[in-house]
Each structure stands twice: as structure tokens, then as C-alpha cells.
Amino acid sequence: MLATSMMVVALLAAPPPAVATEFVGIPAGELRSTVRYEGDDGKRHVAAFAMATKAVTVREFEAFVRTHPQWERERVPSLLADAGYLSSWRDADNAGNDDAPVTHVSWFAAEAYCKSIDARLPDWAEWEYVAAADATRHDARSDSAWRARTFADGTPRAMDATLGAVANAYGVSGMHGAVWEWVGDYATLLGDADKRGSDDGDRLQFCGATGLSFANRDDYAILKRVALLSAMEPRSTLGNLGFRCARSSP
Amino acid sequence: MKPLFRTLGMVAALTLAMPAMAADPPLPGDSVYQLDAHVTDQDGHSHAWQELRGKPMIVSMFYGNCHLMCPMIIASGKALHNRLEPAERDGLDLAMVSIDPARDTPAALREVAQLHRLDSKHWRLLRPDDADVRTLAAALGIRYRAQPDGTFNHTSVLILLDRDGRIVARSEVTGLQPDPQFIATVRGHLSGASAVASNPSTRSKESP
Numbered sequence: 001m002l003a004t005s006m007m008v009v010a011l012l013a014a015p016p017p018a019v020a021t022e023f024v025g026i027p028a029g030e031l032r033s034t035v036r037y038e039g040d041d042g043k044r045h046v047a048a049f050a051m052a053t054k055a056v057t058v059r060e061f062e063a064f065v066r067t068h069p070q071w072e073r074e075r076v077p078s079l080l081a082d083a084g085y086l087s088s089w090r091d092a093d094n095a096g097n098d099d100a101p102v103t104h105v106s107w108f109a110a111e112a113y114c115k116s117i118d119a120r121l122p123d124w125a126e127w128e129y130v131a132a133a134d135a136t137r138h139d140a141r142s143d144s145a146w147r148a149r150t151f152a153d154g155t156p157r158a159m160d161a162t163l164g165a166v167a168n169a170y171g172v173s174g175m176h177g178a179v180w181e182w183v184g185d186y187a188t189l190l191g192d193a194d195k196r197g198s199d200d201g202d203r204l205q206f207c208g209a210t211g212l213s214f215a216n217r218d219d220y221a222i223l224k225r226v227a228l229l230s231a232m233e234p235r236s237t238l239g240n241l242g243f244r245c246a247r248s249s250p
Numbered sequence: 251m252k253p254l255f256r257t258l259g260m261v262a263a264l265t266l267a268m269p270a271m272a273a274d275p276p277l278p279g280d281s282v283y284q285l286d287a288h289v290t291d292q293d294g295h296s297h298a299w300q301e302l303r304g305k306p307m308i309v310s311m312f313y314g315n316c317h318l319m320c321p322m323i324i325a326s327g328k329a330l331h332n333r334l335e336p337a338e339r340d341g342l343d344l345a346m347v348s349i350d351p352a353r354d355t356p357a358a359l360r361e362v363a364q365l366h367r368l369d370s371k372h373w374r375l376l377r378p379d380d381a382d383v384r385t386l387a388a389a390l391g392i393r394y395r396a397q398p399d400g401t402f403n404h405t406s407v408l409i410l411l412d413r414d415g416r417i418v419a420r421s422e423v424t425g426l427q428p429d430p431q432f433i434a435t436v437r438g439h440l441s442g443a444s445a446v447a448s449n450p451s452t453r454s455k456e457s458p
Contacts, residue, residue: 037395037403078279079389111385187388188395234388 021060021117023050023247024171029138031129034219035189035226044125051122051130052244053167055174055181056113058098061105064113071109080108084237099163101179101242107234110182114245121184122246128222131175133168141219150221154180154228154240174244176221182243186229277303281415282389287382289347292359292375299386302374306440307343307411310423311392311404313350314358319406323423324366327408330428330436331372338440345374349383349394349402391420410436 028048036042065071065086073086086104105113107121114120122130134140141147152158153176159165161178168175183189232241277283277300287299308327312320327344334342346362348354359375362368368375378386387394394404406423410432418439421432 077277077281077284079281079284107388108385115381184384185395187384187393233391 021056021119021245022053023119023245024053025049025249026051026126026130026170026172029129031125031132033125033128034222035124035128044129046125046129048249049122049126050247050249051126051170051172052119052246053172055101055177055179055242055244056110058100058102061102061113064116068112068116071112076109078235080235081106082233082235082237084239085109087237088239101174101177103179103239103242104237105182105242106237107182107186107232110243111184113243117245119245119247121182121243123185124183124189126246127175127181127183130168130170130172133170133172133175135166136169138169147219147221150176151224152176153221153225154178179240179242180225180228180238182241183229184246186232187234189226189230274303278414278416280417282386282411282417283415285382285385285389287386288379289376289382290356291377292356292363292370294356297376299378299382302343302345303415304413305343306341306413306418306436307345308436309345309347309390309409309411310407311347311349311387311390311394313348313402313404314354314362315350316401319404319423321366322426323406323408324362324368325426326423326428328366328368329426330408330433331369333428333433334437334440338437339372341440342436343372343374345376347386347390348375348377349387349392349404351377351380351383391417408432410439412439 026046026049029046031044031046033042033044069075073089076085084104085106088104111121132139132141134143134146137143149159152161155161156178158176158178160174160176165173165177167173228241232238281303283300283303285299288296289299290296308330310323310327312323314320324346327346331339331342331344348359354375354377356377359377363370363373363375390409392405392407394402396402407420408423408428409420410418412418419432419435421429421435
């Protein structure tokens with residue numbers, strides 16, 4: 001406890017970094033998740049945390065690569081990123097100045113970036129909780145017109161695809177942008193490798209991996225996002241998959 | 251004075267380790283030892299994850315407070331080890347990495363080792379640093395999820411790593427006995443690995 005409070009003091013006293021990531025406090029609350037695991041009702045308690053107001057930009061990631069050369073395109077081991085890693089960059093160490101969200105980054109790279117700013121990737125439940133908000137409501141999901149607009153997530157027609165898109169009720173921007181986002185626990189979003197087919201499947205549910213399902217088939221935007229993430233390997237990269245960081249509350 | 255001695259000791263240890271490190275060929279890009287992670291063993295010694303390099307190894311992830319699947323993973327690993335010829339047995343280590351570092355303290359891991367009578371010459375029970383559990387699981391292709399009741403859902407698998415940390419084969423644990431085909435793969439790899447180890451020229455060809 002003492003160590004924690006000392007660290008907070010140290011952080012407050014430190015000069016702001018050249019590229020400051022802006023975080024906004026997200027109050028604790030209950031989420032009815034669209035994602036259901038075997039035998040659960042989708043209720044999740046989300047503890048208070050802080051979410052970055054924007055996805056990590058190309059410029060920010062470039063600064064990270066400069067200070068962490070092991071993440072350069074030419075140096076990164078194949079364990080941690082596939083051949084597509086930063087493949088859209090003009091040069092290995094020069095992406096050009098760009099305020100667009102960085103893409104072509106693996107989960108390992110995203111995780112390392114967030115660690116480097118004393119943050120972490122948000123968990124799925126945290127992400128879903130914040131993404132439920134529109135500009136005025138913390139949970140706009142019962143509004144079918146709004147929900148229909150989220151169907152364009154991950155495409156250039158997405159509602160938050162333009163840089164000028166308004167922030168949601170939490171003050172977070174770009175949750176429904178042209179770019180999908182990694183989450184820290186994406187590997188738990190898995191319907192595969194489930195043991196229900198084996199002889200003692202029922203008993204194994206307490207320790208074997210189990211599958212997930214969806215509460216409503218019209219939660220199409222979420223379904224699409226989860227399907228995409230669950231198909232990824234942690235070293236995978238995509239031209240429309242980026243990330244943002246989060247921080248636990250002290 | 252004490253901290254100084256410790257520092258001097260560390261410097262000496264590093265200096266001694268250096269020639270050996272220089273002799274090691276660079277890690278293959280797909281080696282799981284590319285991860286910068288730290289683990290503590292059942293005796294409370296802390297290690298860089300990379301220190302496990304050097305010997306083929308069976309690795310899996312588990313948690314101590316698990317009463318069905320995890321004992322089965324350990325039993326399956328033990329059965330595999332017992333099915334090897336004594337000479338083969340010496341060429342293979344086994345490591346169980348915890349997904350529950352909060353509860354799997356070195357003392358708890360020692361208890362697991364005693365309960366299962368694990369041969370400390372070959373078995374390592376490892377507790378990763380909190381921040382490293384997820385990256386280790388990701389590198390090993392093991393998926394897990396904490397449940398509200400304190401248990402975990404997780405992939406139950408034995409993974410064969412070569413001496414440089416490349417994944418050679420994996421076998422899902424479905425009972426107390428390992429899959430015969432996996433045993434054959436392990437034995438094949440161990441005979442290949444010892445041939446390679448005694449003939450360095452073959453080895454450099456394998457890992458350019």
C-alpha cells in the first residue's frame with residue numbers, strides 16, 4: 001500500500017512526457033455483456049478505471065519504437081509479430097507524422113506499448129462497457145437506431161471514423177471507428193478448444209476451457225468484433241486493427 | 251556493506267556468465283524465450299524466463315488450487331517422463347507455469363511438488379510475475395479465464411519445446427496417460443536432439 005501511494009506521488013511529480021496520452025476516469029458500474037460464457041448470465045461488475053480518450057496514433061507508436069528499438073519492424077522476433085507488422089510504414093523507423101490510429105500491430109506490441117506508459121490494455125468487459133455509450137447516454141444499446149449505426153464498425157463508414165467525431169458520454173472518442181481494437185484478455189473470447197465434446201465434459205467445465213455464446217443475435221456489431229478478435233493469434237496484425245490503453249484505479 | 255557485496259556478487263556472476271552467453275547462438279525468432287519475463291521457482295529462486303533455454307522441455311500452465319484438470323496435467327507429464335528410457339529422461343525437463351501467481355507462492359508450489367512427488371532434478375514449478383502471466387500464456391498458445399469463484403478455465407496441454415524454446419509439438423491432456431503419439435514425438439525429438447547436440451555443424455544448419 002505504501003509502495004503504491006509512493007508511486008502515485010512519483011508519477012505526479014514526474015514531468016509530462018513529450019506525447020501525453022490523455023486518460024479519463026470511468027466510474028464503476030454493472031454491465032450486461034452481450035458475451036455469455038457457459039452457464040453465466042452476462043452480468044459483469046466493472047471496477048472504476050481510466051481509459052485513454054483516443055486510440056494510440058501512428059505518431060505515438062513511432063515514438064515508442066524509437067525508444068524501444070526491439071519493436072522495430074526489422075528487429076521484432078517472429079514470436080511477437082507476424083510479417084505484416086508495421087507493414088504500412090514507409091521506412092522501418094519512420095512512419096511519417098500521422099494522427100491516425102496505428103494499425104498493423106500485434107497484441108504483444110500493443111501490450112508492450114501500454115506497459116511502457118505505465119498502463120495496460122483494457123479488458124473486454126471494460127471496453128464493452130465504455131463502447132455502450134453514445135454522446136449523451138452511458139448505455140445506448142437499447143436504442144435500435146444507434147445500435148444499427150454500430151454495424152459499420154471497423155469500416156470507413158463507421159460513426160467515429162472521422163477525426164472530428166464527438167466523444168461519448170464518458171469523454172472517450174473513436175470506440176466505433178474504422179479501426180478495431182485489441183483488448184488485453186482477447187484470448188478469453190474463445191469458442192474453440194472447448195471440452196464439451198469429451199466424455200466427462202460436464203465435470204471439466206470447472207477447469208477445462210469452455211465456449212462462449214451471444215445474448216442477442218442483433219448485437220451484430222459486438223458479435224463481429226468478438227469473432228474477429230477470437231480469430232487472431234497474439235502475433236497477428238491487421239490493417240484495421242489498432243488499440244488504446246487503460247489504467248487500473250490506484 | 252551487505253548490499254555492496256550483493257552488487258559485487260552480481261557483477262561477478264554476470265562476468266562469469268558472459269562467455270557462455272556469447273557462445274550461445276542467437277535465439278530463433280519464434281522461440282518462446284524471446285519473451286522478457288521473470289519467474290520464481292518452488293524454492294523461491296527468481297529467474298529470467300530465458301534461463302530455461304538449453305534443454306528440451308515439456309511445459310504447461312496450471313494453478314495449484316485446481317482439483318481436476320491440473321493434477322491430470324501433472325500426472326500426464328509424470329507418466330510421459332516415466333515412459334522414457336533413463337538416458338532420455340535426463341535430456342528432458344518439465345516446467346509447470348502458474349496462471350495464478352497471487353495464490354501460487356513458492357510455498358504453495360512446493361506443496362504441489364511434494365503432493366505429486368515430483369523429481370526436483372527435472373521438474374520446475376514456476377510462478378511468473380503478475381504482469382507476465384498473460385504474455386507467457388499468449389506465447390505458449392494457452393488460453394485461460396478467471397472465474398468469479400476463484401477457479402480458472404484454461405487450455406490443458408503438454409507442449410514440447412526444443413532446447414532453444416521453439417514449439418515442436420503440443421498434446422491436449424485428456425486423461426492421466428499422455429497420447430502415445432505424443433510420447434513417440436518426444437522420444438523422436440530427444441534422439442534427434444542428442445544427435446544434434448553432439449554434432450554442432452548439424453545444429454547450425456538447423457538454426458541459421
